Structures are given as structure tokens and as C-alpha cells.
Amino acid sequence: MIHTENLTKVYRMGDAEVHALRDVNLEIKDGEFIAIKGPSGSGKSTLLNMIGCLDTPTSGSVFIDNTDTATLNENELAEIRREKIGFIFQQFNLVHTLNAVENVALPMFFAGVRRDTRLKRAEELLVNVGLGDRVHHKPSELSGGQQQRVAIARALSNDPEVVIGDEPTGNVDTETGNAIMDILEGLNKEGRTIIVVTHDPEIAAHAGRTKRMRDGMVLD
Amino acid sequence: MRDKFLVAYRSIRERRARSILTVLGIAVGIAAIVALMSVGYGMEEAITGELTGMADMISVVPGRITGATYVELGSFTDRDVKDVQRIAGIKDITAMTYDAAEVEYRNERSPIFILGGDTKELGSFYVDPVGIKEGRWLRENDFKGCVIGDRVANDFFDEVIHVNDKLIINGEKFIVVGVFEKASTMYAADVDPHLFFTLRASQEVLQTDEVKYIMVRVYDIDEAEGIAEEIEEAINDNHGLDDFAMAMTMGSMIEQIGDVFNIIRGVLVGIAAIALVVASIGIMNTMLMSVMERTHEIGVMKAIGAKSSDVLSLFLLESSMVSLVGGVVGCVVGVIVAKVISFGAGAALGIEMTAVVKPEVLLGGMAVAMVVGVLSGFYPARKASRMSPVEAVRYE
Ligand SMILES: Nc1ncnc2c1ncn2[C@@H]1O[C@H](COP(=O)(O)OP(=O)(O)OP(=O)(O)O)[C@@H](O)[C@H]1O
Ligand SMILES: [Mg+2]
Numbered sequence: 216m217i218h219t220e221n222l223t224k225v226y227r228m229g230d231a232e233v234h235a236l237r238d239v240n241l242e243i244k245d246g247e248f249i250a251i252k253g254p255s256g257s258g259k260s261t262l263l264n265m266i267g268c269l270d271t272p273t274s275g276s277v278f279i280d281n282t283d284t285a286t287l288n289e290n291e292l293a294e295i296r297r298e299k300i301g302f303i304f305q306q307f308n309l310v311h312t313l314n315a316v317e318n319v320a321l322p323m324f325f326a327g328v329r330r331d332t333r334l335k336r337a338e339e340l341l342v343n344v345g346l347g348d349r350v351h352h353k354p355s356e357l358s359g360g361q362q363q364r365v366a367i368a369r370a371l372s373n374d375p376e377v378v379i380g381d382e383p384t385g386n387v388d389t390e391t392g393n394a395i396m397d398i399l400e401g402l403n404k405e406g407r408t409i410i411v412v413t414h415d416p417e418i419a420a421h422a423g424r425t426k427r428m429r430d431g432m433v434l435d
Numbered sequence: 436m437r438d439k440f441l442v443a444y445r446s447i448r449e450r451r452a453r454s455i456l457t458v459l460g461i462a463v464g465i466a467a468i469v470a471l472m473s474v475g476y477g478m479e480e481a482i483t484g485e486l487t488g489m490a491d492m493i494s495v496v497p498g499r500i501t502g503a504t505y506v507e508l509g510s511f512t513d514r515d516v517k518d519v520q521r522i523a524g525i526k527d528i529t530a531m532t533y534d535a536a537e538v539e540y541r542n543e544r545s546p547i548f549i550l551g552g553d554t555k556e557l558g559s560f561y562v563d564p565v566g567i568k569e570g571r572w573l574r575e576n577d578f579k580g581c582v583i584g585d586r587v588a589n590d591f592f593d594e595v596i597h598v599n600d601k602l603i604i605n606g607e608k609f610i611v612v613g614v615f616e617k618a619s620t621m622y623a624a625d626v627d628p629h630l631f632f633t634l635r636a637s638q639e640v641l642q643t644d645e646v647k648y649i650m651v652r653v654y655d656i657d658e659a660e661g662i663a664e665e666i667e668e669a670i671n672d673n674h675g676l677d678d679f680a681m682a683m684t685m686g687s688m689i690e691q692i693g694d695v696f697n698i699i700r701g702v703l704v705g706i707a708a709i710a711l712v713v714a715s716i717g718i719m720n721t722m723l724m725s726v727m728e729r730t731h732e733i734g735v736m737k738a739i740g741a742k743s744s745d746v747l748s749l750f751l752l753e754s755s756m757v758s759l760v761g762g763v764v765g766c767v768v769g770v771i772v773a774k775v776i777s778f779g780a781g782a783a784l785g786i787e788m789t790a791v792v793k794p795e796v797l798l799g800g801m802a803v804a805m806v807v808g809v810l811s812g813f814y815p816a817r818k819a820s821r822m823s824p825v826e827a828v829r830y831e
Contacts, residue, residue, distance in 0.1 A: 264825050267738075269738055269823065269824040269825045269828075270823050270824070270825040270826075271823065289742070289743060290742050290743075290744075293737065293740055293741065293742040293743075294740070294742075296737075296738065296739065296740040296824075297739070297740020297741075298740070302738055302739070304738075304828070308731075308735045308738070308828060309735075310732055310735060310736070312445065312446050312449035312450060313445065313449075317445075321736070321739060322739045322740050324438065324442065325736070325739070325740050325741040325742070325745050326740065330438055330441075369739065370739075372739075373740070
């Protein structure tokens with residue numbers, strides 16, 4: 216289970232302060248599929264980054280399985296990112312010097328999984344997202360939708376309980392977007408917690424619960 | 436660990452153009468250092484080598500050098516030679532006549548200096564270090580034979596002179612029995628433009644029995660200065676003059692040249708130091724750029740669970756591999772460049788000069804490549820690995 220307590224993030228730009236998150240209290244149960252909507256600049260990405268341990272809050276805290284992440288050090292946070300969470304970016308963010316299977320295997324590399332084991336598992340994951348025939352392609356040789364599926368496979372590489380997607384369908388066409396949401400829905404059926412940010416109501420319809428954000432606050 | 440090497444290697448190979456540029460940046464700097472130092476050491480060795488072979492010599496002339504000109508004050512007598520011979524510590528002594536004469540070869544005339552002396556002693560002074568290219572050295576009974584220097588053979592007349600060619604001097608015919616090799620710098624002025632005769636033949640040709648030049652070899656180089664003074668005194672006494680004879684030890688000439696060489700060496704060290712600084716800045720720049728432009732990649736790695744230390748060790752491994760290759764390439768290129776430069780300079784100066792590649796220079800070059808390369812890769816990598824993943828991913 217994930218919950219936030221008075222989660223606050225303030226960006227200081229010179230004299231101006233931007234309150235990206237204001238006292239957010241949100242609870243996400245295990246196995247839930249939650250969609251977050253809201254206008255641009257309302258703090259959706261900031262919230263996901265905090266939950267995904269990619270950034271640290273100004274005040275308040277994120278609890279993952281009752282662990283206060285604010286008390287963890289750098290390496291412990293890296294371990295959470297590596298073992299518990301799979302993050303999918305809008306911009307895919309693949310390592311462009313590595314091919315598809317190596318990208319998928321990268322989180323396992325950092326987890327210390329043996330080379331042959333991790334390449335075998337990475338290939339299986341690619342088959343599961345329908346890219347069995349693109350295993351040795353470089354990101355530059357793949358379409359946007361294919362790159363995002365590689366990114367999903369990478370997010371699953373260490374078998375995380377939680378998959379977080381920040382507008383995972385934002386850079387692909389509607390059809391591909393639906394295919395990606397089907398994959399996420401499938402992951403949810405396997406029992407994983409899914410948290411996605413999206414602007415698209417059709418896509419939000421896949422989720423079990425939808426939350427709206429405005430001005431750094433989560434509305435009821 | 437092997438895995439890390441593979442990942443680092445992949446990353447280097449995939450970024451081929453960038454990696455080659457980085458390797459080149461490092462190699463150029465290291466090559467400059469290695470080449471300069473090796474040429475410098477080669478020069479030092481070439482010059483000291485030439486000099487030490489002649490360190491036991493004293494030349495005695497009847498006159499003195501004022502500024503850059505030599506003023507001849509007369510000539511030595513047989514008594515001078517005998518008195519010098521009596522001085523303790525002298526190994527051998529050669530008395531020489533020395534004067535210009537008009538030489539005719541195939542209807543062409545040219546004034547040439549003629550050197551005559553005891554064939555055995557003259558031979559030991561010049562034949563051993565310079566060498567005979569054609570024919571043979573003079574014998575005691577060669578009254579009509581002569582040996583010629585390289586420039587006499589090749590430059591002084593339109594046609595090249597060979598062994599058995601005939602020269603006419605003061606109406607008398609002489610046969611060339613030998614031709615010297617081209618002499619190295621230290622001997623060039625003594626051998627290349629001269630005709631060599633036995634003492635008797637030269638005295639006949641020049642119609643004189645005067646001695647113009649005495650060369651002395653001592654047993655102990657440390658005593659050379661003292662012996663030189665004794666020689667001057669003995670001859671000055673004979674002629675009743677204060678400054679008639681001048682005896683120069685090679686040692687004093689070596690000292691003069693040594694001073695010049697220290698200056699050259701200082702300049703070389705200075706250039707090497709500049710090369711070092713330029714190389715270091717170049718290496719830092721290429722390394723800094725190649726790591727900084729990958730801040731985004733570092734952010735992605737951290738976002739999917741890499742620890743800062745994982746990222747850092749990957750990038751350090753990559754920088755050290757690139758630096759190692761750069762260092763090796765730099766050393767190899769540096770050695771080649773040094774050899775080419777030394778060969779060219781040696782040929783231009785007419786001395787035998789080979790680059791001296793000292794292991795400590797190569798090791799130093801490698802050390803500079805590794806230390807500067809790895810440190811300048813370390814700094815931006817550490818900076819990037821300490822950013823929050825979001826910050827690093829956002830960096831473009
Ligand atoms: N690194 C940053 N520095 C300064 N301000 C930032 C930074 N990141 C976000 N912000 C600000 O925080 C607020 C929330 O940004 P955030 O990216 O969370 O919005 P969002 O809801 O994801 O918007 P979008 O739908 O456009 O992605 C914005 O006003 C934004 O300008
Ligand atoms: Mg956003």
C-alpha cells in the first residue's frame with residue numbers, strides 16, 4: 216500500500232515560489248488501478264515522481280508498505296526504484312546505445328542478475344508486449360509505440376508491485392494508446408498496482424478509480 | 436565485473452565517433468609529450484656521445500683566437516714538438532703541416548688545405564672515428580699518394596674524384612689512394628675539406644718544413660687542463676713570447692657546448708611542460724563533454740534503480756578504458772614522431788641522432804593519460820550521479 220501524508224513540493228525560482236504540491240494526502244491500495252487527471256501544471260508529474268522515489272519532497276512524506284521513504288538514504292531509495300517500482304515515462308527514455316533486449320535487461324543488471332538469466336527474461340518480457348521480432352533493434356529503429364512497449368517491458372524487468380506511468384500514451388496515437396492501456400490493464404489483473412497520469416478520458420476509463428488534481432491539490 | 440566491462444565497452448563502441456575523438460584528444464597530448472622528451476634525450480645523447488669520444492684530445496696551434504677569427508703568429512719547430520713530447524701524461528702526439536695549395540683536377544683548379552703528418556698518428560686521430568669510404572689510408576712510403584675528404588671528392592670540382600684519379604699540385608702528380616666517409620659534425624671541419632699527405636710529401640708539396648698544428652692525446656682526461664698549460668709554457672719559452680701557442684682541451688670545448696646544451700634542454704622541458712598543460716586541458720575538455728552530454732542517460736539509469744556508485748563505476752571504467760587506449764596510441768604515435776623528427780634533424784645536421792625512448796617517459800605519458808583522463812571523467816560523472824533522477828532525466 217502507498218499513501219502520502221501532507222506531501223508538499225515547492226520549487227524556488229529566484230524570489231518566486233511554485234507550489235507544485237500542497238499537502239497532498241492520498242491512499243492507493245495494493246492491486247488498485249488509479250488514473251490521475253488534471254490541467255497542465257497542476258502537479259501530476261510532480262506527484263508521480265515523489266511516489267516513484269525519483270525526487271524528494273519539500274515536506275510531508277510518501278509511505279510505501281508503511282516505510283517512510285523520507286527516512287531512507289540514497290541507496291535504499293535506489294533499491295525501492297529498482298525492486299518495487301516500474302516507471303514509464305512519456306518520453307520513453309530508453310538508453311539509445313543499447314538495443315531493445317539490453318534496455319529491458321538494464322534494471323536487472325543493476326540488481327546483479329547474471330547476464331544469461333537477465334537476457335533470457337528480457338526477451339520473454341519483450342515477447343509478452345508483442346515485440347518478439349524486435350529484440351535486437353535499437354530504439355532509433357523502433358516506432359514511438361514500440362519504444363513505449365520496450366519501456367513497459369523494462370519497467371517490469373525486476374517484477375515490481377507498482378507500475379507508474381506518466382502519460383504513457385501521450386506520445387503515441389490513439390490506437391497504440393489503447394494497446395498500451397490493455398497491457399497495463401493486464402498487469403493490473405496480475406495483481407499489480409497501476410498509477411497513471413492521462414489527459415485522455417477514454418484512457419482514464421480503463422482505471423478503477425480516477426482522481427483529479429488542480430493547483431497542486433488532489434480533489435475529492 | 437566482466438559484465439561491467441561489457442556494458443562499458445558497448446557504450447564506447449556505440450558512440451564510436453565520440454569515443455574516437457576522445458581517444459584522439461588524449462593521444463595527441465600524450466604523443467606531444469613523448470615525442471618532445473624522446474627527441475630531447477636523443478639530442479643529448481648524440482651530442483655527449485660525439486664529445487666523449489674526443490675528450491682526451493688537446494689541439495695546439497701557433498696563434499690565438501680573438502673573437503671569431505684565428506690569427507696565426509708563426510709556426511712550430513721540431514724543437515717544440517720534441518719538448519712537448521717530453522711532458523708527462525701524454526699518450527701520443529702528432530705534428531702536422533697545414534697550408535693551402537692550388538690543386539688541379541681534370542683541368543680545373545681549386546685552392547685546398549693540405550694536411551700532412553705522421554701517417555700512423557694521423558690515422559689514429561681521423562681514420563678510426565670517420566672511416567674510409569673508398570681505397571685505403573696512407574702508408575709511410577706513400578710519397579705520391581694522398582687521401583681526400585668527402586667535400587674534396589664530391590663538392591670542390593665539377594667531377595667527382597675517386598680512388599686512382601690524379602691530382603696535380605705545384606706541377607707534381609699525385610694519386611688518390613683513399614677517400615674518407617662524410618664526417619660527423621665534430622670532425623667535419625677537420626676532415627671533409629682537406630687533402631691528407633704523409634709528413635714528408637706535404638713538406639715537399641708545400642715547400643716548407645714548418646709544423647702548423649700539434650695534436651696531443653693524454654692518458655688521463657682530468658690532467659688535460661694542466662698538460663695544456665705545460666704545453667703552452669714549453670712552446671712559449673722556445674719562442675720567447677708570452678702568448679704564442681694556444682692549447683685547447685676538448686674538455687673546455689665540451690663545457691662550452693654543455694652550457695648550450697643545458698639551455699636547449701631547459702627549452703625542451705619548458706615545451707614539454709606546455710604540452711602537458713595543453714594535453715591535460717584537451718583531455719579534460721573531451722572527457723567533460725563526453726560525460727556531461729550523457730547526464731540524461733545517467734538520470735535514466737538512476738530512475739530504473741541504479742545506485743550512484745553503480746553509475747559512477749560504469750563511467751569510471753569507461754573513462755579509464757578510453758584513457759588507456761588514448762595513452763597507448765599516444766605513446767606509439769609519439770615514438771614514431773620522435774624517430775621521424777630525429778632522423779630528419781640528424782640528416783639535416785649531418786650527425787647520427789636517434790630518438791631515445793626512455794621507459795619512464797612512456798610510463799609518465801600513460802600515467803598522465805590515466806590520471807587526467809579518469810579524474811576529468813570522474814568529476815562530471817559524480818556530479819551527474821548525485822543529481823536527483825528527475826533532474827538528470829530533464830537535463831538535455
Ligand atoms: N524542476 C522544476 N522547477 C521549477 N518548477 C517546476 C519544476 N518542475 C515542475 N515545476 C512546476 O511545478 C508545477 C507542476 O508541474 P508538473 O510537471 O507536476 O505539472 P503536470 O501536472 O505534470 O503538467 P503537465 O500536464 O503539463 O505534464 C508547474 O507549475 C511547474 O512549472
Ligand atoms: Mg506532467
